[in-house]
Amino acid sequence: MYDIIVVGAGPAGMTAAIYARRAARSVLVLEAVNYGGQILNTLDIENYPVEAHISGFDFSTKVYEQAKGLGAEFVFEKAVEIRSEDAAKTVVTTKNTYTARAVILATGSENRKLGLEDEDKLVGRGVSYCATCDGNFYRNKIVAVVGGGNTALEDALYLSDLAKQVYLIHRRDSFRGEETGAARLKEKDNVEIIYNANVTKLISEKRLKAIEVTDKLNGNVRTIELNGLFIAVGRIPENQNFADLIKLDDAGYVIAGEDCHTNIDGVFVAGDNRTKMLRQLVTATGDGAVAATEAVKYINSLKAV
């Protein structure tokens, strides 16, 4: 039995592992894919204290090596269920079953899809969820970004330096993202912002050829021929597998305050999958520290009984 199982090896989970090891607790980190998480897609992190510029990959590799160096174990298996039996928690993966005194859920989130027909089939064939990963394929081509948050604004800005023409399709009449992003975008000659509109159809042969955009106010449908569509309509927390045990809000986030406590004693939550104001690298690592410290306190309280 481990002291603490951390589910998810993104910045929140790996920071939790570091804090738990620093408290001399045994730690298993379970991760479905590979360490790093969403931050891997960030080319250049510019807002994390200490380094003015670092890539998401370099950042995660440093944190991973730090956690490993302190003795955290990493196993790459997807956690599919958590059970709580008083002082013992069981985490079931696709391959094995592990037990611990406390569990920290740091599962993060995945890309939200538009939910259009053929969307899955066209990933890698004109549909992308990562402009910084795939933008280079669209040099001097025509692309659209759908979304209205910071990611959509950053994606459109990034693509405007590569592509011939960028359409930004936003379902509202203004942006909720950082103002600097929207202002920089409006100065670009090759960017057209389409407000109050939804992408309602993907038109493809072997790959994406065009999209249909429907104006929400007057219902007019416009067909835009393009080479690539970048979908940046937010993220979905990856908590569905634990919904039987852990209380989630309507959007699927684990309900927890700044102390990272869930409704179950001994199960904590850290990072983007928690209800919170600001989902950033620095708040994710902050959560990791808090959740691990609370988990250690919880384990100590078990021993005192």
Next chain:
Amino acid sequence: MAIIEVNKDNFEDEVLKSNVPVLADFNAEWCGPCRAMKPMLEEIAKSDPGYKIVSIDIDDQDELAEDYEVSSIPCLVVFRDGEEVNRSVGLISRDAIAELMEG
């Protein structure tokens, strides 16, 4: 066996005419998920898996990327007897890479 760097000049010999199956990793230096996948691929290559792993830098080899309609990376393409038989887009686990080769 190490991962072999492939370009348009040796693609035919190393991939299409290979007598063992080939796992082609389309990647780029600046792509975080690609860099995250690399150590897993290196480990698999070292374990002598019975197939060849090749790496294709899409920035240098844009013609190959275009020929194989790669427009998202990381992109893993499995070739058997010169034909594409399987493909996966995005960062996947080591187990998923193994499944891709079997499928």
